[in-house]
Amino acid sequence: MDKYKRKFRFFISKITFKNSWKAFLALLIGLILTILSAFYIDYDAKVQAKTExxxxxxxxxxKIFTRLQAHAQLLRSASSFFAASDTVTRKEWKSFNEHGNINKNLPGIQGVGFSQIxxxxxxxxxxxxxxxxGxxxxxxxPAGERxxxxxxxxxxxxxxxxxxxxGYDMFSEPIRRKAMEISRDSNLAMLSGKVILVQETDKSIQFGTLMYVPVYCNGKPTKTATERRNAILGWVYSPYRMNDLMNGILDRRDLIDKNRIHLQIYDNYSITESSILYDSQSKDKISNEVMSQNISLPLEFNGKKWTLFFTQNKERFSFFNSKVNIVLVGGFFISILLFSLLFSLLNTKLRAKQIADKLILDLKDSENRFSIFMDYIPAIVFIKDNEGKTLFVNKHMDNVLGASKWMGKTMFEIFPNEFGKKMVADDLRVLKLGYQRIEESIIQLDNEIHHYETQKFIIRQDGQKDSLGGICLxxxxxxxxEAKVKEINQSYRNLADSGNILVWSSGLDKLCNYFNKPWLEFTGRTLEQETGNGWTEGIHPEDLNRCMEVYINAFERKEIFSMDYRLLRYDGEYRWIQDIGSPTYNIANEFIGYIGHCQxxxxxxxxxxTIKIKNERLILADLDKDRFLGILAHDLKSPFNAILGFLELLSVNIRNYNIDEIEEQI
Incomplete structure (x- = not known):
C-alpha cells in the first residue's frame, strides 16, 4: 500500500514540476509588482504631500506679505496725515486712529505711533x-547724553x-536705529530686526519687530538721501508682538491647525535659535518627533529678509500608509489567487480545452453580433489595410455607394482622379498621425450630393499590421x-440695418457681439470699436454705473429689462436713449445671450x-392762492363780526329802539 502511495506522490510531483513552473513565475512576478507598486504609492504619496x-x-x-503691505500702506497714510497738516495734536492723532478702525481691519497690531526727532x-x-x-x-x-x-x-x-x-528713544537702540535710518534714507516702509518690545511685561513675553515710515518736514526737498536726512521730522511706526501679529494675519484653524503645519519665522536667512521671531507650536507643545518633511521659503519686504520654515505632521501620511498596506495585502492576495488559478489551469488539459472551445464560440458569437450590428447601423462603416485597400464595408455603405465592388481596391483604383488621390492621401495621413475628422461631400447612387462627417482612426492588432477604420455620418x-439659419440671420441683420431702430446683441459672456448699421451711424464708430465693452464708452458718466447694474442683474436672471440713459451721438451731443433687452434662446431652448433695441x-x-417745471410752477401758484385767501379771510373777518353782533343785539332789544336810533347806530 505504501509503495503505491509513493508512486502516486512521485507522479503528482512530476506533473507539478513539469507544468506549473509558469504559475510559480507568475506568483514571483506578482509579488515583485506588488512590492514595486507599494514603493511607488509611498513615493507618490510623499511627492503629493510635498506639493500640497x-x-x-x-x-x-x-498672506503674510500682503498683510505687511497693508501695514505699510497704513503707516504711509499716517505719514501723509502729518504732511497734510502744519501740526498734529494728540487729539487729532487719536481721532485719526479711531476712524481707521485698525484693530478690526488689521488685527494683531500693537499700536500706531509717532516718534519725533x-x-x-x-x-x-x-x-x-x-x-x-498733562x-x-x-x-x-533711556537717560543719557546723545x-x-x-x-x-x-x-x-x-x-x-x-x-x-x-517717551522711549528708539534711536538709542541699535537694531531699531538701523531700520529707522534705512527708512529715512530710502523713504520706504522698513521692518526692524528681532527685538523685545518695551511694551512687554514679565508675563507672556513675545519677540517683536517694528515697521517705520519716515515723516519729512513740509516744503523741504527729499529727492536724495542727503536731502531726506536734512528734512526728517520723525517716524510713524507700528510695534508688533509676533505671536499677536501672526494670529491676526493667519486663520490658525484654516491654515495651521487644519493642515497640521508647524510654522517658524526667522530674522534674516539664518535658521538659528537666536534669530527665531515666531513659533506657531509654542502653545500647542507638539513634539518635533512627529514632524516629517519641511520647506523653507524666503520672504523679502523692502529689503528686509525673513525665513519662513514649515514642517508638517506625520499624521497627514496615515491615509497614504493605509493605501500602501492595502496594496501590499491586496497584491499578495491577488498574486496567490492568480498562482492558484494558473496552477489549476496548467495542470488540467480538459479545463484548458473547455476554455479554448468556449473562447472560440464566444469569438464566433461576437463576430456574428458585430456583423449584424454593422449591417443595421444607419451610418457608413469601413475598414482598410495599411495600404488603403478596402477590407470591409457595411450594408448601409453598399446600399448608398455600391461599395461591395470596392473590396481589395484603393480609392484611386475606384476613382482614378483627383478625388481618389485625395482619399488615398487622407488614408495614409491617418495611418501616420492616428486620427482624422473631416467633412466631405459624396455623390451617392441616386446621383445626389450628400454631406458626411467622417472620422478615421487606426485599428491596432498585436502581431499584425495596423488597419484603418472609418465611420461616416x-x-x-x-x-x-445651418445654411438656412445663416440665411435667416443675414435677413434679420439686413432688416435691422434698413430701419431707424438701434439694435444690438450679446453672448453668454455678457459682451456685445453685434450692432446694426443705425447704431454705428448714430455713434459714428466702427463695429470693432463698439463690440465687447466698447459701447459703454459712449454712455454718459452719470448713467454708466446704473446702466451696467441693470444690464448685469437682468442678465443673471435672464429677464427682459428696460433702461433709459444718455448716449453720445456722432456730433458730440448726448441723446436720451430707451434701451430694451430680451433674452434669446436657440432651438434647444438654451439661453444664448441677449438682443436689444433702442430708440x-x-x-x-x-x-x-417741461411738464415737471410747469407742475412746479402750478404748485407754487396754488400755494400763493391759499396764502392770499387766508389773508383775505382774516381782513374781512373783523367788520363782519361787528355787524353780526349788532344784529344779534337788535333782535333782543329791538322794541326798545325807534327807527331813527337804529339808523344812527348803523
Whole structure:
C-alpha cells in the first residue's frame, strides 16, 4: 500500500514540476509588482504631500506679505496725515486712529505711533512742553547724553502695555536705529530686526519687530538721501508682538491647525535659535518627533529678509500608509489567487480545452453580433489595410455607394482622379498621425450630393499590421439647416440695418457681439470699436454705473429689462436713449445671450422736464392762492363780526329802539 502511495506522490510531483513552473513565475512576478507598486504609492504619496505642503506654505507666505503691505500702506497714510497738516495734536492723532478702525481691519497690531526727532539743544524745552500737556512725569528714556534724541510722543491705543513706550528713544537702540535710518534714507516702509518690545511685561513675553515710515518736514526737498536726512521730522511706526501679529494675519484653524503645519519665522536667512521671531507650536507643545518633511521659503519686504520654515505632521501620511498596506495585502492576495488559478489551469488539459472551445464560440458569437450590428447601423462603416485597400464595408455603405465592388481596391483604383488621390492621401495621413475628422461631400447612387462627417482612426492588432477604420455620418440635413439659419440671420441683420431702430446683441459672456448699421451711424464708430465693452464708452458718466447694474442683474436672471440713459451721438451731443433687452434662446431652448433695441427719446425727456417745471410752477401758484385767501379771510373777518353782533343785539332789544336810533347806530 505504501509503495503505491509513493508512486502516486512521485507522479503528482512530476506533473507539478513539469507544468506549473509558469504559475510559480507568475506568483514571483506578482509579488515583485506588488512590492514595486507599494514603493511607488509611498513615493507618490510623499511627492503629493510635498506639493500640497508647498501650495499651502506659499499661500501662508502670500498672506503674510500682503498683510505687511497693508501695514505699510497704513503707516504711509499716517505719514501723509502729518504732511497734510502744519501740526498734529494728540487729539487729532487719536481721532485719526479711531476712524481707521485698525484693530478690526488689521488685527494683531500693537499700536500706531509717532516718534519725533529732538535736537539736543531743545531737549529740556521738549520735555517741559509734554509735561504741560498733562504728563508731569514725562521724560525721555533711556537717560543719557546723545547728539540726537527721539521720543514716542503719540501711540494709540494709549493704554495698557503701550503706556510703557511713552517717551522711549528708539534711536538709542541699535537694531531699531538701523531700520529707522534705512527708512529715512530710502523713504520706504522698513521692518526692524528681532527685538523685545518695551511694551512687554514679565508675563507672556513675545519677540517683536517694528515697521517705520519716515515723516519729512513740509516744503523741504527729499529727492536724495542727503536731502531726506536734512528734512526728517520723525517716524510713524507700528510695534508688533509676533505671536499677536501672526494670529491676526493667519486663520490658525484654516491654515495651521487644519493642515497640521508647524510654522517658524526667522530674522534674516539664518535658521538659528537666536534669530527665531515666531513659533506657531509654542502653545500647542507638539513634539518635533512627529514632524516629517519641511520647506523653507524666503520672504523679502523692502529689503528686509525673513525665513519662513514649515514642517508638517506625520499624521497627514496615515491615509497614504493605509493605501500602501492595502496594496501590499491586496497584491499578495491577488498574486496567490492568480498562482492558484494558473496552477489549476496548467495542470488540467480538459479545463484548458473547455476554455479554448468556449473562447472560440464566444469569438464566433461576437463576430456574428458585430456583423449584424454593422449591417443595421444607419451610418457608413469601413475598414482598410495599411495600404488603403478596402477590407470591409457595411450594408448601409453598399446600399448608398455600391461599395461591395470596392473590396481589395484603393480609392484611386475606384476613382482614378483627383478625388481618389485625395482619399488615398487622407488614408495614409491617418495611418501616420492616428486620427482624422473631416467633412466631405459624396455623390451617392441616386446621383445626389450628400454631406458626411467622417472620422478615421487606426485599428491596432498585436502581431499584425495596423488597419484603418472609418465611420461616416450623413449630415446633409444639418448642413441644409445651418445654411438656412445663416440665411435667416443675414435677413434679420439686413432688416435691422434698413430701419431707424438701434439694435444690438450679446453672448453668454455678457459682451456685445453685434450692432446694426443705425447704431454705428448714430455713434459714428466702427463695429470693432463698439463690440465687447466698447459701447459703454459712449454712455454718459452719470448713467454708466446704473446702466451696467441693470444690464448685469437682468442678465443673471435672464429677464427682459428696460433702461433709459444718455448716449453720445456722432456730433458730440448726448441723446436720451430707451434701451430694451430680451433674452434669446436657440432651438434647444438654451439661453444664448441677449438682443436689444433702442430708440431716441430725447424729445420725450425734454417734454417731461417741461411738464415737471410747469407742475412746479402750478404748485407754487396754488400755494400763493391759499396764502392770499387766508389773508383775505382774516381782513374781512373783523367788520363782519361787528355787524353780526349788532344784529344779534337788535333782535333782543329791538322794541326798545325807534327807527331813527337804529339808523344812527348803523
Amino acid at each position: 505642503l508647498t501650495l499651502v506654505c506659499n499661500e501662508i507666505k502670500t 529732538i535736537p539736543k539743544n531743545e531737549l529740556q524745552q521738549h520735555i517741559q512742553k509734554i509735561r504741560n500737556e 504728563f508731569p512725569n514725562y521724560t525721555i528714556k 547728539d540726537i534724541y527721539t521720543s514716542i510722543i503719540f501711540l494709540e491705543p494709549f493704554s495698557g502695555r503701550n503706556l510703557r513706550a511713552f 450623413d449630415i446633409t440635413e444639418r448642413k441644409l439647416a 431716441d427719446i430725447t424729445e420725450r425727456e425734454i417734454a417731461k422736464e
